[in-house]
Amino acid sequence: MRVRKITMPVYFSIVILYLEMVFHIYEFRSLSGGFFFMTLFSVMGGVLIGALIGKMRERAAYIVTIVVTAVLCLFFCAEIVYKSVFQKFLALFSMLGVAGQAFDFMDVIGKNVLLTIGGLILLWLPMIFLIIGKRKNVIVFRQYSWKESMKRIALAAEMYLAAILILGCMSQEPYSLNDIYYHNVSTDLTVEQFGVLTTNRLDAWYQVAGKPMRTLQMAVADDADKKNDKKDADGKDSGIDTSPNIMDIDFDGILAASPNDSVTQLTQYFQAQSGTNKNEYTGMFEGYNVIFITAEGFSGYVIDEERTPMLYKLKNEGFVFNHYYTPGWYGSTSDGEYANLTGLLPTDGIVSMREAGENGNNMFFTLGRQLERNGYTLNGFHNNDYTYYGRDKSHPNMGYNWYGTGNWFQPEKTESGKDYWPQSDVQLMLQSMDMYMDQEPFHTYYMTVSGHMMYDVNSNQMAYKNYDQVADLPYSETTKGYLACQLELEKALETLVVELEDRGLADHTVIVLGADHIPYDDKPVCDELAGHELDPGVEWYQNDLIIWSGSMKEPVQVDKYCYDVDILPTISNLLGLEYDSRLMVGQDILSDSEQLVCFPNRSFISGKCIYNAVNGSVTPLTDEEVTQEYLDQMSAVVYDKFSVSEMVLHENYYQYLDGHISFKSDEKSN
Structure with a gap:
């Protein structure tokens, strides 16, 4: 034949x-x-x-x-x-x-x-x-x-x-094939619908011609107006100022000078937002020192009253967030930092923080820039290479005096003279605390590294160092290695808090700790610590957020669903800072705004349900019916959140606030 x-x-x-x-x-x-x-x-x-x-x-x-x-x-x-x-x-x-x-x-x-x-x-x-x-x-x-x-x-x-x-x-609706292909909605969605080579062909084109512009849906969450009316009424009844956390911004002036359609869309979007309202916790930590820690590879499942007493104390004696999530963003650690520090969703397909730093974007609402305007001393510390992920550009761009291995940190070494991997978070605290604790008010940012994978005693110095403390636990070797690494963070926090207490600073210092990401390469570790197999779509990403001060007399239970982009507006409100909640995608967790958690795969958690976009499943959170109309409406809201974040980054939108924003503090001084 x-x-x-x-x-x-x-x-x-x-x-x-x-x-x-x-x-x-x-x-x-x-x-x-x-x-x-x-x-x-x-x-x-x-x-x-x-x-x-x-x-x-x-x-x-x-x-x-x-x-x-x-x-x-x-x-x-x-x-x-x-x-x-x-x-x-x-x-x-x-x-x-x-x-x-x-x-x-x-x-x-x-x-x-x-x-x-x-x-x-x-x-x-x-x-x-x-x-x-x-x-x-x-x-x-x-x-x-x-x-x-x-x-x-x-x-x-x-x-x-x-x-x-x-x-x-074809249809040009959000998440349609047309939208995914032409608007770079999500790398994962493009791979799923068009394949690996088409995704990378489009990515190459974006590097030449720039990212495609999106059209915002201007979607509004369900019953938003009714909720805002209720907020106003409740505020008047309680005597608490529940006016929105917004600033005097001349959006019309920005529109008049807008250089392109993206800036116009963003301005119209922000102008249409109501913002989140002030609440009983507004200004609770006004004037306090602020220590913000992004903890490498941290999962709340490590917290145990006996094994990690300091983490347990900080979690349970401060604000207790019962439904907090750390989604797995595209750019790993750097994107986790970006979400924590900017209140914006990381842009898929790039390392957002690095791009913002290299382009010198205006970082007007980051905590560093806000506290810089309030006279704080700003420092940032890392126990790894200070240039890693371009942090030598991105972090000074947020106002920090930036220090790490190569321009300050002295790494510990093995007997053969090789640097430990990873380095000790305890050493990070010991080498840095004297540099800022006598310069109140201070804001210090830490990016830790002791919790970095892989979690075995042969390749991880922190796992080896602390292994004896976990050796008898009924877990796999990888899980014991992970816990051993996180014990170094526990010791670092103990070192930090004891020093604050000894110096009499704990009562007017607030500590914020959030993960960059969960241990995403080791789901069995999280399953084992949780005691059951976690749903990989949403449940796996549940975590713990710490906001604590020695001045707190009793814990505050928070049942709202929330995530990492909510940290910045929440701490901004607690510090009583003058900021505009409309210009952040995250929202103040402690406000009575509608809850919303967005995931990279476009799953979401709202006040009514948990929606898993991968398999289309819906888990109701109330007795109210979850209709397809509601899911479409919320999917459009989520679409806008991601689009707005990307457009703010690429358009360097906050630069347009110059000359168009007024501070109440300036008005009072005049």
Whole structure:
């Protein structure tokens, strides 16, 4: 029987489509609704690559085909491993600026290669297909004429135009295929609907032409007006000032001078917001010193009355947040910091804090800039490289005198002279406290590192150092290693609080501690500590937020659902700072505004339900019916939250406040 020959365009079309399908089934357990476009773009890419290689002579074409096939297989494998480590898909070109930091995760990458070995083997099968096909003379490498190559290139162009025309005729509603393709809604959604190569092709284009502009939906949460009316009435009855935490901003002036449609949309959006209201806790910590800690890889499941008494004290004697979440943002630790410090959602596909620092964005509402305007001494400390994730630019841009390894921190070393990995959070406190505690009022920011993965005694100095304290616990070795690392944070907090108490500062200092992320590469650790298998969509990301001061006589229980972007507006209100809650995506947790938690995959928690966007499940939180209309309405609200955050970052929106904002303190002085 005569075997039909496979030409280069057909070969690469088969290979790319095979890789996309295997990847899709491995990651999503099905082929998504965008399979038609994934197929069309895969064949288009295959035809184009085959046409270009077809211009080469046979030997050169074979060698190049081997190289291109290997690169394609390797790239799909890298996507699977990256996803298994970070729980996000890789947008390669956006992440090139921090690619060197991948070497810091080599142990983790090695572990996840083993965990995903089945999928990786399947993704390398095209190499075997190529070798056998060449030997059996099934795959041919005939050199094309210019006319033949141009015909195939024209065919690829026709397929591309067909896809674009079909997309253009489809719905442009939020999260539609049209919206996902044209507006960079989410890297994960683009991968799911259009495939790995299309996602990275679009990402490359964004680096050349800039991010696509989105259209805000101007959506409003359900019953917002009624709730605001009730707030006003309750405030009058109690005698508490419940006026909104907003500033005098000349939005009309900003609109008149707006340079583009994005700035216009943002201004109209902020102008339409009501803001969150002041409450009984407004100004509770006015004039206090502020110590803000972003804790590396922290999960509230480590907190135990006997094992971590200081963490237990701070959690249970301050504000007790019973439904707090730390979603897994795209840029790992740096994006966790960004959410904590800016009150904005990190932008998918880039490292938001790094971009803001490199571009010198106006960080008007960050705690550093707010307290700088109030005469505070600002310092930031880290027990790792001070330039890591571009913090040497981003953190001074927020007002901090920034210190870390390389410009201040003295790392501990092993007997062989090698730096500990990770470094001790206790040393971070010991080396820094004298630098600021006699300079009241002070605001100090810490980025810890002792809780960094991997959690085993052979590769983690903190796990090795504290292992004896967890050795007898009924957990796996990885979980015991994780707890041992977090014990260093416990000791660091004990060192800090004791020093504050000894200096008589604890009663007018507030400590804020939030995680950068949960231990995202070790879900079994969280499952084990929780005592049951956690739902990976939402439940896994539940965490603890600490806001504590020695002046608090009794704890305050907070049942509101909240997350990391809510920290900044909450602490701003507690400090009695003059800020504008309309210009933050997060909201004051202690206010009576409607609760909302947004997740990167567009799941959300509202006052009515927990919505899991991955499987479409809805968990009601009240007796009230959750209708499809309500889900669509809240999905549009969530869409706006992400879009606004991205547009604020890319447009450097806060710069437009200059000359258009008035402070009440200035009015009083006049």
